[in-house]
Amino acid sequence: xxxxxxxxxxxxxxxxxxxxxxxxxxxxxxxxxxxxxxxxxxxxxxxxxxxxxxxxxxxxxxxxxxxxxxxxxxxxxxxxxxxxxxxxxxxxxxxxxxxxxxxxxxxxxxxxxxxxxxxxxxxxxxxxxxxxxxxxxxxxxxxxxxxxxxxxxxxxxxxxxxxxxxxxxxxxxxxxxxxxxxxxxxxxxxxxxxxxxxxxxxxxxxxxxxxxxxxxxxxxxxxxxxxxxxxxxxxxxxxxxxxxxxxxx
Amino acid sequence: xxxxxxxxxxxxxxxxxxxxxxxxxxxxxxxxxxxxxxxxxxxxxxxxxxxxxxxxxxxxxxxxxxxxxxxxxxxxxxxxxxxxxxxxxxxxxxxxxxxxxxxxxxxxxxxxxxxxxxxxxxxxxxxxxxxxxxxxxxxxxxxxxxxxxxxxxxxxxxxxxxxxxxxxxxxxxxxxxxxxxxxxxxxxxxxxxxxxxxxxxxxxxxxxxxxxxxxxxxxxxxx
Numbered sequence: 415x416x417x418x419x420x421x422x423x424x425x426x427x428x429x430x431x432x433x434x435x436x437x438x439x440x441x442x443x444x445x446x447x448x449x450x451x452x453x454x455x456x457x458x459x460x461x462x463x464x465x466x467x468x469x470x471x472x473x474x475x476x477x478x479x480x481x482x483x484x485x486x487x488x489x490x491x492x493x494x495x496x497x498x499x500x501x502x503x504x505x506x507x508x509x510x511x512x513x514x515x516x517x518x519x520x521x522x523x524x525x526x527x528x529x530x531x532x533x534x535x536x537x538x539x540x541x542x543x544x545x546x547x548x549x550x551x552x553x554x555x556x557x558x559x560x561x562x563x564x565x566x567x568x569x570x571x572x573x574x575x576x577x578x579x580x581x582x583x584x585x586x587x588x589x590x591x592x593x594x595x596x597x598x599x600x601x602x603x604x605x606x607x608x609x610x611x612x613x614x615x616x617x618x619x620x621x622x623x624x625x626x627x628x629x630x631x632x633x634x635x636x637x638x639x640x641x642x643x644x645x646x647x648x649x650x651x652x653x654x655x656x657x658x659x660x661x662x663x
Numbered sequence: 664x665x666x667x668x669x670x671x672x673x674x675x676x677x678x679x680x681x682x683x684x685x686x687x688x689x690x691x692x693x694x695x696x697x698x699x700x701x702x703x704x705x706x707x708x709x710x711x712x713x714x715x716x717x718x719x720x721x722x723x724x725x726x727x728x729x730x731x732x733x734x735x736x737x738x739x740x741x742x743x744x745x746x747x748x749x750x751x752x753x754x755x756x757x758x759x760x761x762x763x764x765x766x767x768x769x770x771x772x773x774x775x776x777x778x779x780x781x782x783x784x785x786x787x788x789x790x791x792x793x794x795x796x797x798x799x800x801x802x803x804x805x806x807x808x809x810x811x812x813x814x815x816x817x818x819x820x821x822x823x824x825x826x827x828x829x830x831x832x833x834x835x836x837x838x839x840x841x842x843x844x845x846x847x848x849x850x851x852x853x854x855x856x857x858x859x860x861x862x863x864x865x866x867x868x869x870x871x872x873x874x875x876x877x878x879x880x881x882x883x884x885x886x
Contacts, residue, residue, distance in 0.1 A: 445835075448845055448848075449844055449845055449847075449848035450848070451848060451849055455845070455848055455849050456845045456846070456848075456849055457849065458677060458849075460681045484835050485835060485837065486832075486833065486834070486835040487832070487833060490744075490833050490834065490835065493740070493744040494744065494834075494835055496744070497743070497744045497745075497747040497748070497752070498747050498752055499747075499752075499835065574844075574848060575848075576847065576848040576851055576853070577853070579851070580851075580853055600851065603850070603851055604851050607851075
């Protein structure tokens with residue numbers, strides 16, 4: 415038992431010293447999903463790419479920092495971030511009042527519209543109001559899940575956008591809500607998928623990076639970086655690369 | 664049909680390399696390291712319970728009760744996401760190894776204890792009559808037989824561990840299954856990727872089964 419105890423204690427001590435990185439050691443650690451195409455995904459060459467990922471890289475470049483990524487399913491990302499495993503999160507985090515209480519947001523870098531997606535042969539759901547009592551597929555803690563609940567939908571929990579769509583196609587869920595550009599990308603990859611966008615929200619949803627409340631220094635630096643990237647047209651360029659249109663403002 | 668077949672074939676060919684890489688770099692090392700440490704914990708716990716020293720016996724029983732009574736996923740979350748709250752910020756490998764070893768230790772200690780107890784009582788008495796000490800009896804008489812008896816249940820635990828490592832994706836580790844999920848998210852073809860992942864696990868487990876049979880033959884000479 416003593417040996418084991420020693421092993422445990424030493425490994426714990428080692429890990430306390432190897433704590434989560436901050437700006438100080440010249441690198442920015444970004445948490446993202448890695449399974450959320452086209453925002454954050456692994457391409458054919460198994461490199462992490464996407465709109466949010468490229469923006470994170472650009473921010474790090476702008477600040478002269480090395481970049482590290484930590485990937486996890488969305489429901490675990492905030493837990494990882496709270497536990498100090500990352501400096502910031504770039505993963506289409508919608509700005510909501512509830513989250514504002516807990517985190518600081520940078521400048522928004524996406525203006526998105528919620529799209530309600532159903533199977534192509536679904537005649538029952540015509541708009542958001544018809545979600546009442548229907549099954550909608552979402553990650554448990556996502557903003558889209560909250561939105562669906564507000565309209566009275568029953569949430570079917572998945573861990574990622576691609577699984578949610580799969581449930582709608584296989585009729586195990588009636589609908590899902592997500593960024594409209596996400597669907598355009600999906601339909602590009604799977605033109606034969608039996609899906610349709612039945613309604614778009616008229617209100618824009620802003621997404622931004624989040625930083626810990628007590629990390630004002632990092633927040634200010636990231637804001638500066640985003641402003642400068644916007645001015646240089648880098649944000650627009652990244653957006654056009656992935657969506658063929660500018661969603662950065 | 665031909666077009667579809669080509670697409671799936673391409674996808675499988677491009678997926679095999681990164682998945683094998685994750686298998687060799689994460690899934691297999693994590694399984695081996697955790698199992699080895701877990702076995703050390705298991706043997707110590709089993710001996711503590713058999714030796715009947717009150718304090719150690721109680722500690723062992725509480726430990727087994729907790730780790731067998733809670734899901735592995737919850738244990739992983741507590742170690743990785745929960746402990747930083749009280750100042751213990753483990754990196755992901757340490758967290759995974761600690762949670763897995765303790766979990767394996769609790770299960771394997773029962774297998775080890777049963778194997779030791781299954782050696783007939785009379786042999787203990789005979790060895791004592793020959794003037795052997797407690798440690799000598801354990802090492803020379805009991806252990807060789809207990810090892811052979813514990814092989815099937817321990818192999819079971821080893822094989823379970825290999826498959827349980829697929830849970831580490833939820834604590835930001837990129838194991839073989841997470842690699843498959845990433846490719847599935849990009850290609851929107853979950854069926855191909857998950858079947859491929861299942862095949863990978865199946866192949867590794869088949870090897871392990873052969874290996875188990877070999878070990879059993881080797882240790883049978885002590886019985």
